[in-house]
Amino acid sequence: MWFATLPRRIAALPRLALKALKRSPKALWRAVKRSPKALWRAVKGTPKALWRGVKTIGRGLRAAYRGLRAPAGRLTVHVAVTALALIGALAAGWFIVPGAGPAWSFGTEPTPEAEEAPLVLTPEDALENAPDAGLPAETAPVGDNLTGESPTTAPTTPPAGTTSLDSWAASLTAxxxxxxxxxxxxxxxxxxxxxxxxxxxxxTTLAGIGATETTHGTTGGNHIQADGTTLTEIIGSGYAEMGPMQFLPSTWENWKADGDGDGQTNPHxxxxxVTAAANYLCHDDRDMSTPDGWxxxxxxxxxxEDYVKKVFDRADEYGRESTA
Incomplete structure (x- = not known):
């Protein structure tokens, strides 16, 4: 087809014109060297060579024009113009906004944010380093809401039996x-x-700790079974903390308790x-109704400090919502 050879013809036009121009000066120089007669022939031949070049260019342009008028030619022009416009837009975007686009497109990756350190139970010597009951800690309490007040507590009426405790829990599912x-x-x-x-x-304080430690024993897709044990044992990654309240093994040995009266002490x-955690929090005659004691x-x-703040916020939220 004629349009298959069109690009080759167009590409050949500059070469033919250059060849004609190169041939004319050479012929003129040979004519000068040989004789005036030869010079005259060269001068006469130069316009002819140029004319032949012009005619060749004209034929190429006419062929290109005829090709562009054909459907295939118009389609080729549309594709070429679209490609050039796309390339131009990309180039303009690169120079105008060189930092646009995701970081990976420039060969760099964003620095990941540091993960929050896991919340673990106090180390073995925490009892010695903990603030004395009723005295200010070495640092100020976390947040303004710890100054002069304790978390909102919800009153719990001693139940007559298990059924009353079950009903109380069922009323707070919200x-x-x-x-x-x-x-x-x-x-x-x-x-x-x-x-x-x-x-x-x-x-509410116990619930605040349970929420902060293991989301009430549900972390990692876990859940608490009817007998109080978790579906699978929850073991912390830092110090092998155990159970829904995340006791260190050595701390559990000091504070283990039988909260349900089944004759066993099981951190899971x-x-x-929770009973062991209550005993731990209340040791040394602490009064948790005071801000300093709590x-x-x-x-x-x-x-x-961030741990205390989280427990306070959650305990306060549970107290407010349960008494609303």
């Missing part, structure tokens, strides 16, 4: 806490009121773990 965990928190408050008189520990049983207790559980 908090987003698993009902089985709520039963453990409520039971631990009642047990602590007898075992640790004057501590004034509220179930939320009843036992802060000292939670800070000794995990001596990190």
């Amino acid at each position: 908090l987003g806490i698993p009902e089985r965990a709520l039963i453990a928190y409520g039971r631990a408050e009642l047990v602590s009121a007898t075992a640790n008189p004057g501590c004034n520990l509220s179930w 049983d939320i009843d036992d773990a 802060y000292a207790a939670v800070h000794s559980y995990n001596p990190r």
Whole structure:
């Protein structure tokens, strides 16, 4: 087809014209060297060579024009113009906004944000380093809301039996806490009121710790079974912390408790773990109804300011929503 050879013809036009121009000066120089007669022939031949070049260019242009008028030629022009426009837009974007686009397109990757360190139970010597009950800690309490007040606590009426505790937990499902965990928190408050008189520990503080440590025993797709144990054992990655309240093995040995009266002490049983946590928080005759006493207790559980702030916020939220 004629349009198949069109690009080759167009490409040959400059070469033919250059060849004609190159041939004319050479012929003129030979004529000068040989004789005036030869010079005259060269002068006469130069316009002819130029004319032949012009005619060749004209034929090429006419052929190109005829090709462009054909459907295939118009399609080729459209494709070429579109490609040139796209290339031009990309080039303009590169020079105008060189930093646009994702980082990987420039051979660089964004620096990932540092992950938050896992929240773990206090180290083995935390009891010695924890603030004394009723005294200010070495650093100021976290957040303005810890100054002069304790987390909002929800009153818990001692139930007549298990059924009353179950009904109480069922009435607080809007908090987003698993009902089985709520039963453990409520039971631990009642047990602590007898075992640790004057501590004034509220179930909301225990729930705040449980939420911060393992989201009430549901971390990693887990859940608490009817007997209080988690579906699979929860073991922390930092210090092999155990269970829904994340006790260190050595700390559990010091504070283990039988919260459900089954004759066993199991850190993976939320009843036992929450009761042990209550005893731990209330040691040294702490009064958790005071800001200093509450802060000292939670800070000794995990001596990190951000940890205390998280527990406070969640405990305060549970207290407010459960009494609204």
